[in-house]
Amino acid sequence: MGSENGAGKNYLYNNQDFDLSIDVFSQVSSKLLDDDGRPKRTGTAWTASAHIITAVIGAGLVVMFMFSFITYYTSTLLAACYRSGDPVNGKRNYTYVDAIRSNLGGFEVKICGWVQYLNLFGVAIGYTIASSISMMAIKRSNCFHASGGKDPCHMNSNPYMIAFGIVEIFCSQIPDFDQLWWLSIVAAVMSFTYSTIVLGIGIAKVAGILLQLNY
Known part of the structure; x- marks a missing residue:
């Protein structure tokens, strides 16, 4: 009888430990994973704004x-295609190809894949x-100022392309x-910085031309 009570108590304790471990695991999983088991998304409105600023800051005002x-x-279209079926509990589409496969399927998926790869290839070259x-x-600017404008400072672009490619390979690892x-915040700050520099140089150039016209 005593052994049966002891076994029952051990089973009860083990069962409680097992339930507790499941609860702890589910709480940890809910903090790190989404409802479909994928890593939880960490993007915010600030990081999205930084991406947009970085993409368009170098263009003109219009x-x-x-x-x-x-x-x-396009953001509204992507938001509408993010879940398939039910807009709240439907399957998530994490990539463009997933969205095309869920909404169109067939040959359109291959077209989307080819367009994406061609776009990445062109962007990398650019x-x-x-x-x-x-x-x-x-x-060339340093060379021009050092020679006082006497040296044409002809240069080969290949070493700079190779150096940039090596940096890309290193960062990709x-x-x-x-x-x-x-990273997006740093990129946005850099975009603001060079845009401000270009704007200042443009204002100084126009001011110099206006001064020459006045004289």
């Missing part, structure tokens, strides 16, 4: 307003060329690089 409208329209041109412009919340 183009910026146009891009803002396009960004708003950023590499733009970065090498920017680095060359800084080097950082784990969860896309999850760094402060």
Whole structure:
């Protein structure tokens, strides 16, 4: 009898420990995972605004307003396609391909994949060329001022492209690089910085031309 009571107590204690462990695990999981088991989203309105600013800050004022409208329209479309079926409890679509597969399917999924890869390929080439041109412009400016305008300062862009590519390869090895919340803030600050510098240079250039016309 005593052994049966002891066994019953042990079962009760073990069952309580098991229930407690499940509760603790579910609480920890709810903090780290979404309702479908994927890592919980950490984006905020601030990080989204930083992404938008970084994307459009270098354009002109009219183009910026146009891009803002396009960004708003496409954002509403993406928000509508985020869940399939029920807008509250439906299956989440984490990527463009998932949204196309859930809403259209078939050959459109392959088209979306090709467009995405071509877009990434073109953007990578564009950023590499733009970065090498920017680095060359800084080097030529220093060379021009050092020679007093006598040296044409012809340069090869290949070393700068290779250097930028090496930096890209190094950064691509950082784990969860896309999850760094402060990265968008840094990019937005840098965009504001170079836009302010360009604006200041433009104002100074126009002011210099106006002074020459007055004289």
